[in-house]
Amino acid sequence: MKCKVCGQTAAVAMKSHNAGFCEKCFLDFFRKMVARGIKSQNLFAPSTPILVAMSGGKDSLSLALELKEQGYVVHGLFIDLAIPESSAVARETTETFCRKHGIELLTRDLAREGLSIPLVKKALRRPVCSACGKIKRYYFNKIALEEGFTLATGHNLDDEVARLFSNALRWDEAYLSAQGPLMPETEGFARKTKPLWRLTEFETANYAFLRGVECHSAPCPYAKGASFSVLKNIMQNLENVMPGRKIDFYHGYLERGKPAFALARERENRNVSRCENCGAVTSGGKLCGVCGIRIAIAQA
Amino acid sequence: MKCKVCGQTAAVAMKSHNAGFCEKCFLDFFRKMVARGIKSQNLFAPSTPILVAMSGGKDSLSLALELKEQGYVVHGLFIDLAIPESSAVARETTETFCRKHGIELLTRDLAREGLSIPLVKKALRRPVCSACGKIKRYYFNKIALEEGFTLATGHNLDDEVARLFSNALRWDEAYLSAQGPLMPETEGFARKTKPLWRLTEFETANYAFLRGVECHSAPCPYAKGASFSVLKNIMQNLENVMPGRKIDFYHGYLERGKPAFALARERENRNVSRCENCGAVTSGGKLCGVCGIRIAIAQA
Numbered sequence: 001m002k003c004k005v006c007g008q009t010a011a012v013a014m015k016s017h018n019a020g021f022c023e024k025c026f027l028d029f030f031r032k033m034v035a036r037g038i039k040s041q042n043l044f045a046p047s048t049p050i051l052v053a054m055s056g057g058k059d060s061l062s063l064a065l066e067l068k069e070q071g072y073v074v075h076g077l078f079i080d081l082a083i084p085e086s087s088a089v090a091r092e093t094t095e096t097f098c099r100k101h102g103i104e105l106l107t108r109d110l111a112r113e114g115l116s117i118p119l120v121k122k123a124l125r126r127p128v129c130s131a132c133g134k135i136k137r138y139y140f141n142k143i144a145l146e147e148g149f150t151l152a153t154g155h156n157l158d159d160e161v162a163r164l165f166s167n168a169l170r171w172d173e174a175y176l177s178a179q180g181p182l183m184p185e186t187e188g189f190a191r192k193t194k195p196l197w198r199l200t201e202f203e204t205a206n207y208a209f210l211r212g213v214e215c216h217s218a219p220c221p222y223a224k225g226a227s228f229s230v231l232k233n234i235m236q237n238l239e240n241v242m243p244g245r246k247i248d249f250y251h252g253y254l255e256r257g258k259p260a261f262a263l264a265r266e267r268e269n270r271n272v273s274r275c276e277n278c279g280a281v282t283s284g285g286k287l288c289g290v291c292g293i294r295i296a297i298a299q300a
Numbered sequence: 301m302k303c304k305v306c307g308q309t310a311a312v313a314m315k316s317h318n319a320g321f322c323e324k325c326f327l328d329f330f331r332k333m334v335a336r337g338i339k340s341q342n343l344f345a346p347s348t349p350i351l352v353a354m355s356g357g358k359d360s361l362s363l364a365l366e367l368k369e370q371g372y373v374v375h376g377l378f379i380d381l382a383i384p385e386s387s388a389v390a391r392e393t394t395e396t397f398c399r400k401h402g403i404e405l406l407t408r409d410l411a412r413e414g415l416s417i418p419l420v421k422k423a424l425r426r427p428v429c430s431a432c433g434k435i436k437r438y439y440f441n442k443i444a445l446e447e448g449f450t451l452a453t454g455h456n457l458d459d460e461v462a463r464l465f466s467n468a469l470r471w472d473e474a475y476l477s478a479q480g481p482l483m484p485e486t487e488g489f490a491r492k493t494k495p496l497w498r499l500t501e502f503e504t505a506n507y508a509f510l511r512g513v514e515c516h517s518a519p520c521p522y523a524k525g526a527s528f529s530v531l532k533n534i535m536q537n538l539e540n541v542m543p544g545r546k547i548d549f550y551h552g553y554l555e556r557g558k559p560a561f562a563l564a565r566e567r568e569n570r571n572v573s574r575c576e577n578c579g580a581v582t583s584g585g586k587l588c589g590v591c592g593i594r595i596a597i598a599q600a
Contacts, residue, residue, distance in 0.1 A: 040408055115557050126529035127377070130528070166512040168468050168549075168557075168573050169538075169545060169552075170548070170549075171549075171552035171553055171555070171556040171557040172556075173556050173560065176560075230538070230541050230542070231538075234534055234537065234538055237534065237537075238469075238531075238534055240531070241530050245469060248469070249468075249469050249470075249471075252469075252471035253471055255471070256472075256473050257468075257471040258474065259564065260476075260560045260563070260564035261560050263560070263563060263564050264559065264564075275402070280472055288445055
């Protein structure tokens with residue numbers, strides 16, 4: 001296969017674009033897709049200070065590298081979950097990456113916050129994944145708000161498409177009116193963006209490989225048989241049979257699905273309430289989800 | 301496995317209901333699901349004259365049998381497509397079925413209408429499936445309107461779920477605001493219903509088998525590699541991993557998805573226009589789709 005741009009031998013074959021790219025042209029393509037994803041959805045301006053939520057994985061590190069090279073002011077944020085045999089490696093990987101690329105790294109230790117994930121896992125009877133996600137998002141939001149950053153996460157097209165499929169299967173009006181590459185700033189919430197939304201997991205993995213991004217790829221020891229990967233596989237099988245369906249599904253949602261649900265939700269009255277303990281915005285109840293987990297830990 | 305109702309040996313195992321049924325209790329279950337599907341969506345009243353569109357397949361014949369046994373006034377309608385090695389057998393099967401069960405059968409010959417499917421296929425350069433569907437729906441609608449019937453088709457849950465998945469993948473606002481077990485009568489359109497919408501293909505096949513419905517099951521010789529069966533398989537794979545997802549997806553759509561898109565479409569202004577040749581309602585243009593096909597045949 002030849003590079004569709006320059007005709008040299010291709011290094012990356014991409015079915016959904018029905019094309020191959022050599023290394024240089026692939027990196028150009030990746031750059032353009034990130035830039036177009038930012039511009040078309042108006043994610044942030046060139047001078048906006050960006051806080052990239054870093055897990056140590058290929059997506060978040062690739063995102064930080066690419067944004068920095070496109071001239072953005074990039075900081076990293078690492079939340080140390082204190083998961084044995086996983087968090088220490090992820091932290092080391094992230095710190096090494098940031099040192100190498102001159103990216104300032106903010107860190108927060110959940111163990112110091114009394115919320116280490118093994119402790120949370122012990123206190124809760126259900127699988128810990130949802131609580132872990134909630135705690136991470138809480139600190140991402142809190143730190144971005146306090147420090148005046150726009151948040152950027154490494155979610156790629158496959159993450160977004162699987163999430164959208166899950167939301168559509170449940171016809172979840174709240175999520176279907178809100179999901180997308182941009183969550184604008186609202187009372188108590190920092191602006192959140194997903195600049196890699198146009199790029200597949202395969203494309204991001206190729207970028208990380210070609211750019212020599214050393215990343216942490218071991219799966220979390222607590223995440224077994226997550227339903228999310230079932231949905232990811234289903235959408236990938238569809239993509240294999242009908243190339244282009246993933247981006248069409250997501251793009252069509254942004255253009256036609258999301259506005260329809262946003263209109264339907266406009267009529268509802270939603271009150272903003274604040275957590276009595278920490279002051280975070282909550283969707284209901286006196287305490288936010290994270291302070292609820294704190295109480296569960298105290299009572300365990 | 302035991303019947304979940306009476307404890308006898310089960311004859312039918314149903315994963316999505318996590319239950320098995322003996323023959324008698326399965327037929328009771330089927331009956332209740334049809335009745336509930338009619339009542340909950342207000343498809344038609346007990347005295348409404350029903351015209352069942354019959355293909356000779358298990359779904360349409362089972363539907364006609366069950367409706368008749370539930371006391372409805374049922375007529376059949378068979379459109380003879382004049383497809384070699386297929387239509388004659390389907391017609392014979394349908395006629396035998398109707399004679400056996402005392403159901404009056406209306407027929408229409410596409411060959412006499414100058415629209416035999418082999419002729420249409422020769423005149424069109426694209427696959428004939430979409431034109432064939434258009435022609436059938438045209439005559440279903442025309443005859444139901446002329447004779448004052450409510451139309452009923454044998455679409456089952458799998459048909460509807462695959463169609464919904466296809467519509468959702470494209471976020472097709474027009475279809476997502478209209479798809480469902482009931483298409484109410486509007487100017488130029490008969491009332492159309494799908495009383496089997498709560499029952500899966502597997503369940504309808506079991507009903508046909510247990511009731512001794514002799515049906516025509518050979519696939520159409522023109523329908524090869526249709527994308528629709530890809531979507532059906534995908535949704536069935538999902539159902540196998542997460543039982544209950546198919547009916548939840550469809551039900552959630554009826555409760556939350558469809559109203560959101562209907563609201564979004566309310567703001568649009570849609571004009572009704574009539575075909576200059578046959579007077580049927582068209583979505584635009586001077587001629588309806590079927591009269592367009594007639595011209596293609598004349599020019600071929």
